[in-house]
Amino acid sequence: MRQSHIAIIGAPLDLGQGRRGVDMGPSAMRVANLNKRLGSLGYHVEDFGNIAVEQPETTPEGPVSARYLPQIAETCSRLGMAVDEAASQGKVPLVLGGDHSVAIGSVAGISNCFRKQNKQVGLIWIDAHADMNTPDSSSSGNVHGMPLACCLGMGPPELTHLFGYSPKVAARRPRCH
Numbered sequence: 357m358r359q360s361h362i363a364i365i366g367a368p369l370d371l372g373q374g375r376r377g378v379d380m381g382p383s384a385m386r387v388a389n390l391n392k393r394l395g396s397l398g399y400h401v402e403d404f405g406n407i408a409v410e411q412p413e414t415t416p417e418g419p420v421s422a423r424y425l426p427q428i429a430e431t432c433s434r435l436g437m438a439v440d441e442a443a444s445q446g447k448v449p450l451v452l453g454g455d456h457s458v459a460i461g462s463v464a465g466i467s468n469c470f471r472k473q474n475k476q477v478g479l480i481w482i483d484a485h486a487d488m489n490t491p492d493s494s495s496s497g498n499v500h501g502m503p504l505a506c507c508l509g510m511g512p513p514e515l516t517h518l519f520g521y522s523p524k525v526a527a528r529r530p531r532c533h
Contacts, residue, residue, distance in 0.1 A: 361402070361446065362400070363449050364390070366405060374496065431461065436464035436519065456487055463507045471521070487503050
């Protein structure tokens with residue numbers, strides 16, 4: 357991937373957690389002139405816009421163990437396709453979210469791009485929480501507490517098997533000598 361070309365992808369998803377407002381993240385970053393600021397650092401910036409996301413007011417909540425699961429899976433599928441497309445064109449995808457569940461689609465997309473090139477993807481996860489819940493271990497049923505588990509192949513198949521395979525990232529990688 358050329359480090360000089362950034363593809364911004366908005367994912368205004370807030371179905372994964374119980375508090376409204378994080379769906380405004382992509383708009384807030386754009387209003388704060390993210391594109392122009394990245395451009396001033398020498399990057400070529402292409403804004404892919406926002407992917408379509410269902411709104412909680414117009415969709416059923418679904419199972420209490422994984423609230424809004426079908427809607428989040430569909431959003432993550434769309435996001436994964438956008439990330440894969442950008443990366444396949446040699447652009448660095450920069451995803452603006454939403455709640456943590458957007459990581460499922462982001463990682464799935466880059467993993468799929470690397471997989472088509474017969475490469476493995478690495479992941480550094482920095483968060484105040486492990487995000488390793490599954491529907492069986494979550495006390496809230498909020499999918500935003502499950503993305504790392506899903507990327508490692510644990511959780512609902514609707515999320516773990518985006519692009520038809522799992523896991524997206526190996527939990528363990530052989531040591532380099």
